[in-house]
Amino acid sequence: MSHVWTIAEQSKGKLRAVSFELLSRGRKLADKMGTKLCAVLLGANVSDESLQELIYRGADEVYFVDDHRLENFVVETYSNVLSDLIRQYKPHTILAAATSSGRTLMPHVAIQVTTGLTADCTELDIEEETNHLLQTRPAIGGNIMATIKTPNHSPQMATVRPKSSRPLALERTRQGKITRLALKEELLDPRVQVIGYREDTEEFANIEEAEVVVAGGKGMKKAENFTLLRELASHFNGVLGASRDAVDRGWLPYPHQVGLSGKTISPKLYICAGVSGSIQHLAGIKTSEYIVAINQDPDANIFRLADFGIVGNLFEVIPLINAKLAARKQKEGE
Amino acid sequence: MRYNPVTPVNIEELKQILGEKNVFSDEEKMEAYSHDETNKQEYGHMPEVVVTPTTTAEIAQIVKLANNRLIPITPRGAGSGLSGGAIPIFGGIVLSIEKMNKVLDIDYGNMTLTAEAGIVTNDINALIKDQGLFYAGYPMSLETCYLGGNIAENAGGGKAVKYGVTGRYIMGLELVTPKGEIVQLGGKLTKDVTGYDLKQLIVGSEGTLGIVTSATIKLTGLPTAKSNLLVLYKTPKDAIDTVPVIMSRGTIPTSIEFMDKLSVQTSCDYLNESLPYQEAGAMLLIEVDGINQEQVELSAEGIGDLCMENGAIEVYVADNYTTQERIWNVRRNIAEAFKVVSPVQSLEDIVVPIAAIPDIIPELEQISEKYDIKIPCYGHAGDGNLHATLVKNPEHSMEHWREIEPQALRELYAVTKRLGGKISGEHGIGLKRKKYMLENMDPVELDLMKLIKKAWDPNNIMNPGKIFDLETRGSI
Amino acid sequence: MDIIIPIKQVPETSNVKMDKETGTMIREGVVSVINPLDLYAIETGIQLKEKFGGKVTVCTMGPQSAAKALKEAIAMGCDEGILISDRKFAGADTWATSYTISEAIKQLGSYDLIITGERATDGDTGQVGPGIAAWLGLPLATYVSKISDVTQESIIVERLVEDGYQILQMPLPALLTVVKEVSNPRLPTLRGKKKARAYEIQVMNAADLQLNEACIGLKGSPTRVIKIGYPKVTRSGKIVKASGDTGLNDAVDALLQFLEEKELI
CATH class of the missing domain: 3.30.70.2190 (Alpha-Beta Plaits)
Incomplete structure (x- = not known):
């Protein structure tokens, strides 16, 4: 029986959290088919401890292609290496993260190895008789859930949104095999060079991977008012998001944009203020675990999707929430 | 002469007519009925009681009661007005038509629709869209405003160039007069010169001549x-x-x-x-x-x-x-953008003959310079209706603004008048522009208006203190 | 600089109403427009042309009615429009679509750059751009937020990643998928509209492209939709009103209690 693979991700030698989330998804599928789960990692300077953690979090095997030229993600080389591994090991299923690299790499690989790919799956399962991967994803703005499979091609490939599953607990007794592989020279594509990296301001919005996102909409009135939300987000170690209206007005830059024309997110907690809730915005937050909305208009669409809503003036409500959260913190500190 | 206050006995009488749940007088609930879209601090006033009748007969009874007891009564639609027309400046009864929102008749043969006055204007269009029809007389705040309010203000808006304003589409009205009588004006007739055209007198009368309870409107083919x-x-x-x-x-x-x-x-x-x-x-x-x-x-x-x-x-x-x-x-x-620059402003809607628009721009610039405020000019060029808005300079104090606002407004209105215009094209006079209308109107015309008001509403109980003051009861 | 921009026509969804029962969109009467995220690709292409000369060709795979999207792009300033249209293309997934479009691009002669939008707002996969690059063997940069430098042979771009911007240099021809930050789309002018009206869209079908029939349309698509579900997306949460001082205080307390119960604080 061929294996289930997950594509782990690293940045500067450190594993990204999404690598472990993928393993918890992959574990279920591998168990259902009674096969092995393998994590595949491309990179450089990754410690043994990190590789071991992949085992502790659910992998039976780890393939690590270790080369300094794989330190940065470059799709051409990554795609060559992964396609080569696929041809060699013939995995049954591959799960990758719906991140900037996963979303770039996987469609490229799908063409190279001639198989299907389903983006942004929210549910994955194995069809009993055929062992086909059943991939369910929201389509048309979350209005329908489509279940997709790849009946006649192999491997079965899907990308999964970050934060849409929890990593398995660290189990230090788990045993597994770590295989280090060398980069084959002929797979290196020298055409694209990474010549720099620009980190953004301290509050760069990695809204797709954040546990808590605090977003503002048109009702925030102006950019300066986002200080209120920044403070609120800080209480949760969350990051700032914004509706399209707010981004269009230049109050926050595009990486913060939540919704169909921005990012689709699945945080544990989504708090939004002054967001009316266009269909497009709602489609982007539907898979959040909890949604809290604060809006002046009791008929605002956002309340239909909220687990908790406050109808009121956000300029009164948010400062009070901030004050109460700060008071709690102080009390706990005492 | 003064109005009588609303007594606990009156409230009981109202409850007898309307039932418990359609009469309320607690401050918190009434607050929403104390203002419209004009500045609450400046123009707002609390009612003594708010009633939400559900039938024309109930309204007639309430009005009779108010007329007998000399209690002022202020009809109210959705409260999205921009001239203070729905504010109960003498307290008394606010009569909200919010619960009267039924469609009574859709007549495809005559291309008319009859509905109660509290229907949201936009809902009319949603209802007839599938038949390829629409009601063209709607103003810009179509998501919230009521048909009754549109009639009271003769609302216009951005599409008036082609479709005209509300009045063009009003074929018939049911009205409760200030004495509490019920009368049907007009009908489904395209032509009708059988006496004075009273329904058109009601259109734009800002609720001072009675309460419109339902209307028959003309429908048009829906442009797609x-x-x-x-x-x-x-x-x-x-x-x-x-x-x-x-x-x-x-x-x-x-x-x-x-x-x-x-x-x-x-x-x-x-x-x-x-x-x-x-x-x-x-x-x-x-x-x-x-x-x-x-x-x-x-x-x-x-x-x-x-x-x-x-x-x-x-x-x-x-x-x-x-x-x-x-x-x-x-x-x-x-408007929203200027609110961010400076939340204090006076949103105006002067109207001038179309050809005079270029002449008014340099005049606005002069006023703007003189008072050191911004006056953006935008609006419906196709019908000469301009939103020349006075925006407070954020660096000026409120005291200073209060001092210069009326002066700047007076100059704006003077220029408007000189160019053959009027001070309001679609928002109405209400409370906000009363004194300026007085200054700018031909005394003979004003007298005629007052005579009409006195004839319809001898006790001046119906939305008193709006458009103009009468010398008797209800002047401030 | 010759540029090819594959675009998609999508249903316009930003003004659709919501079904109050289910919270899903009412698709009746929805019109078709250029995928809003493709407008940034079109604008970027036109700006590069204005700076370096050359021509911009816009292409789309879709039904005959998708010609309207091409004309809109021409009205904005693109030079040529190619409609890749055939009944046989129906039901194509991203694999078959990227194959078909890349074969059409091969027919268009030489080019320096292919630019696509980040993804389409209907399918929401973002897989066709990278797929075309793979089929054509072109260097690829996805999520491009800025074009920093262009020479005859190479291009330097910034791509938006999770925690910053990666700066890439690559030779031409190459394929870029761009995000909103890259440009601000222009409006079509009256002159552009007239040009587009007079322009005759070139249509390519399966036979013109001599495609491998096993790779196109539904038949050529590795993936199959096997089930469609209509999830009810409304949640019946607790809504409280914060009016008056006590109302405000109570509402915030209730929220904190909710967060506590869910172990969010």
Whole structure:
């Protein structure tokens, strides 16, 4: 029986959290088919401890292609290496993260190895008789859930949104095999060079991977008012998001944009203020675990999707929430 | 002479008529009925009791009671007015028509619809859309406003160039007079000279002559296609000079909106939109509608050609939703954008003969300079109705603003009058512009209005203190 | 600089109404427009042309009615429009679509750059751009937020990643998928509209492209939709009103209690 693979991700030698989330998804599928789960990692300077953690979090095997030229993600080389591994090991299923690299790499690989790919799956399962991967994803703005499979091609490939599953607990007794592989020279594509990296301001919005996102909409009135939300987000170690209206007005830059024309997110907690809730915005937050909305208009669409809503003036409500959260913190500190 | 206060006995009487749940007098609930969209601090006033009747008969009984007891009564629609018309400045009873929102009759044979006055204007269109029909007399705040309020203010809006204003579509009315009688005015007739046209007197009377409980409106074929042009000009004069050219050559646009440079820049900055406005001194936003997209686009192109022949710098075409939203967003957000610059402002809606628009721009600039405030000028060029808004300079104190606002307004109105205009085109006089109307109106005309009011409402209990004051009861 | 921009026509969804019962969109009467995220690709292409000369060709795979999207792009300033249209293309997934479009691009002669939008707002996969690059063997940069430098042979771009911007240099021809930050789309002018009206869209079908029939349409698509579900997306949460001082205080307390119960604080 061929294996289930997950594509782990690293940045500067450190594993990204999404690598472990993928393993918890992959574990279920591998168990259902009674096969092995393998994590595949491309990179450089990754410690043994990190590789071991992949085992502790659910992998039976780890393939690590270790080369300094794989330190940065470059799709051409990554795609060559992964396609080569696929041809060699013939995995049954591959799960990758719906991140900037996963979303770039996987469609490229799908063409190279001639198989299907389903983006942004929210549910994955194995069809009993055929062992086909059943991939369910929201389509048309979350209005329908489509279940997709790849009946006649192999491997079965899907990308999964970050934060849409929890990593398995660290189990230090788990045993597994770590295989280090060398980069084959002929797979290196020298055409694209990474010549720099620009980190953004301290509050760069990695809204797709954040546990808590605090977003503002048109009702925030102006950019300066986002200080209120920044403070609120800080209480949760969350990051700032914004509706399209707010981004269009230049109050926050595009990486913060939540919704169909921005990012689709699945945080544990989504708090939004002054967001009316266009269909497009709602489609982007539907898979959040909890949604809290604060809006002046009791008929605002956002309340239909909220687990908790406050109808009121956000300029009164948010400062009070901030004050109460700060008071709690102080009390706990005492 | 003074009005009588609303006593606990009166409240009991009202409850007898309406039932417990349609009468309330607790402060917290009544607060929402103490103001409209004008500044609450400046114009708001609490009622003594709020009633929400559900039938015409109930309204007649309430009005009779108020008339007998000399209690003022203020009819109220959705509360989205911009002149303070629904504010109960003498306290008394606020009569909200919010629970009267039924459609009574849709008559496809006569292309009419009869509905109670509390129906949301937009809901009418949602209801008849599938039949390919629409009600064209709606104003801009169509998401919230009521038909009754539209009739009281003779509401206009952005599409008046082609479709006219509310009055054009009102065929019949049911009215409760200030004495509490019920009367049917008009009907489903296209022609009717059987005596005075009282229904048209009611249209735009701001609730001072009675309470409209239902209306029969004329329906029109629903336009399904539209195309927009955004036309850039060097000067406001170039822009306005094109308007009669467009109007005289065939296709009548649905709207011709005018925006001066200051309006466009402020709105674009607010929206972070980068319309190519740098060199443009003014813009026109022109909309054409119809039932055939191809034809509509050709008509729009024809108008675009006329604009280019008449001094436009550039014409942009928006014939799909994405681009249409972009340019209309700029127009719609002007008021909001200035609120961010300075929340204190006086939103005006002067109306002048179309050809006088270029002449008023330098005058506005002068007033703006003199008082060191901004006066963006935008609005419905196609019908001469301009929102020349006085925006408080954020660096000025409130005291200073209160001092200069009436002076600047007076100068604005004086210029308007000199150019053959009037002080309000669609928002109404209400409370806010009462004193300015008094200063600007022919005394004979004003007297005639007062005589009508006295004849209809001898005790002056129906929305007193609006449009003008009477010398007897109810003057402040 | 010759540029090819594959675009998609999508249903316009930003003004659709919501079904009050289910919270899903009412698709009746929805019109078609250029995928809003493709407008940034079109604008970027036109700006590069204006700077370096050359021509911009816009292409789309879709039904005959998708010609309207091509004309809109031409009205904005693109030079040529190619409609890749055939009944046989129906039902194509991203694999078959990227194959078909890349074969059409091969017919268009030489080019320096292919630019696509980040993804389409209807399918929401973002897989066709990278797929075309793979089929054509072109260097690829996804999520491009800025074009920093262009020479005859190479291009330097910034791509938006999770925690910053990666700066890439690559030779031409190459394929870029761009995000909103890259440009601000212009409006079509009257002159552009007239040009587009007179322009005759070139249509390519399966036979013109001599495609491998096993790789196109539904038949050529590795993936199959096997089930469609209509999830009810409304949640019946608790809504409280914060009016008056006590109302405000109570509402915030209730929220904190909710967060506590869910172990969010």
